[in-house]
Amino acid sequence: MPRQTYRGGYIVSTYTYSAGPGMLPKEVMQEIQQHLLTFEYEGVSILETSHRSEAFQHVVDSLEVRLRRLMGIPRHYAVLWLQGGATLQFSMIPMNLSRCNRFAYVDTGVWSKKAMEDARRFGEVEVIQPISDEADGMSFDSRSAQDVDYLHVTLNNTIEGTRFTNIPEMDIPLVADASSNILAEKIDVERFGVIYAGAQKNIGPAGLTVVIIRRDLIQSLSLPSYLSYASHEDKLLNTPATFSMFTAERVLKWIEDRGGVEAMERLNRKKSEVVYSFLDRSNHFSSLVSGNRRSLTNIPFTTGDSEGDAAFQRFALERGLVELGGHRSVGGLRASLYNSMPLAGAVRLVDVMREFEEETYVSHQNI
Incomplete structure (x- = not known):
């Protein structure tokens, strides 16, 4: 269940993709x-x-x-x-x-x-x-x-x-x-x-x-x-x-x-597949890992350059998506989808990436 905050006069759902400390269940x-x-x-x-x-x-x-x-x-x-x-x-x-x-x-x-x-x-x-x-x-x-x-x-x-x-x-x-x-x-x-x-x-x-x-x-x-x-x-x-x-x-x-580890693994596979599927199709975001060695819980990705990565972090933060920066040792972007992250959090991340593409790339191409 997402948490809601006010940003720019609007109520937005807040998700944290921190690699740790990670998101905790709101109910807990x-x-x-x-x-x-x-x-x-x-x-x-x-x-x-x-x-x-x-x-x-x-x-x-x-x-x-x-x-x-x-x-x-x-x-x-x-x-x-x-x-x-x-x-x-x-x-x-x-x-x-x-x-x-x-x-x-x-x-x-x-x-x-x-x-x-x-x-x-x-x-x-x-x-x-x-x-x-x-x-x-x-x-x-x-x-x-x-x-x-x-x-x-x-x-x-x-x-x-x-x-x-x-x-x-x-x-x-x-x-x-x-x-x-x-x-x-x-x-x-x-x-x-x-x-x-x-x-x-x-x-x-x-x-x-x-x-x-x-x-x-x-x-x-x-x-x-x-x-x-x-x-x-x-x-x-x-x-x-x-x-x-x-x-x-x-x-x-x-x-x-919620069904134990088996249920968590099924959910984590769904969440990661939502994000990986978008990254594999995107013209402006790319996954840093391919094939069956991909993590179910930690997804590093990039726009291709540090300025684009920083711009996306700011864009996402304005829309309630927190802690999407990569580890300080490697930079880039990273989304951690631990057990407490609902499927809606993965879907929301993809929606914001798609919105960023349209506003940053498509609109600029039309100028």
């Missing part, structure tokens, strides 16, 4: 609003509620139950709720999974490179290049990883707009950064040793990170307490991001009420 935010003043006790906000209280423990328990149900997480996997974003996991993973101190990483862009950079502080990194095919999508050669502790993949590349469509069988632990596609498409948890994700795209607000880890990979190592996965298994070590966890639990309920 309205529900949360009621708890900002009163949660467990009259006059005590959810923001003030102790993480050790019985009421908040119900939130923690429900959050884990819902995630396990939505993703099909078996009991031999632990679910850890941490802070520090996915970026902290770039260090925690090699610290906790090291045995021979050799790690393999599939290089698919900015975030995989950042993960590799931190892993190199703890051992040797073997870099694997992805195999990209228009018809078959994106994969990698599993034979490239030999004598390593794990192989790391970024399942969906938020900046580059690509996604893995084929994950080979491996006899070593697979570690997946699922920050931008968790709950947006089906993930077979048991294919992976570790799945981690920042919450601020499909789960809830910023400040929360989930780590799903096979229990046999949790080692008792001589690490600082917070940085050890063993310290977090089946308990809250310290004060967590309580408000983010409460909101996440409500978002997971919202997803369940």
Whole structure:
């Protein structure tokens, strides 16, 4: 359901296409609003509620139950709720999974490179290049990883707009950064040793990170307490991001009420197809990714030059479309269509792109 604001004397529907923090369901935010003043006790906000209280423990328990149900997480996997974003996991993973101190990483862009950079502080990194095919999508050669502790993949590349469509069988632990596609498409948890994700795209607000880890990979190592996965298994070590966890639990309920991950994936395919179909036909906008490796949730595109991209951002903002700029490292344009973005938001984006074409190009040609 879009939000409405006044612009230029008119009511317009507002959509945010931010890559993160991403759009949240309006229904969830309205529900949360009621708890900002009163949660467990009259006059005590959810923001003030102790993480050790019985009421908040119900939130923690429900959050884990819902995630396990939505993703099909078996009991031999632990679910850890941490802070520090996915970026902290770039260090925690090699610290906790090291045995021979050799790690393999599939290089698919900015975030995989950042993960590799931190892993190199703890051992040797073997870099694997992805195999990209228009018809078959994106994969990698599993034979490239030999004598390593794990192989790391970024399942969906938020900046580059690509996604893995084929994950080979491996006899070593697979570690997946699922920050931008968790709950947006089906993930077979048991294919992976570790799945981690920042919450601020499909789960809830910023400040929360989930780590799903096979229990046999949790080692008792001589690490600082917070940085050890063993310290977090089946308990809250310290004060967590309580408000983010409460909101996440409500978002997971919202997803369940709408049919779960399968329904979200169907909707995300429809939304992305609406935008990609327009970009493929347009004479003035173009997609930066083609074929079956295209992301369902992050769509980078361009007018062809930086001035045109900036002009479109201004044009879109005047019509209630927010955060359409590309990542600062690459520029251009980008639309993120996470779970909370309705189909109407994808349709509205296409309508505004079409309007921009007509006003900027067609009208100028007729002068």
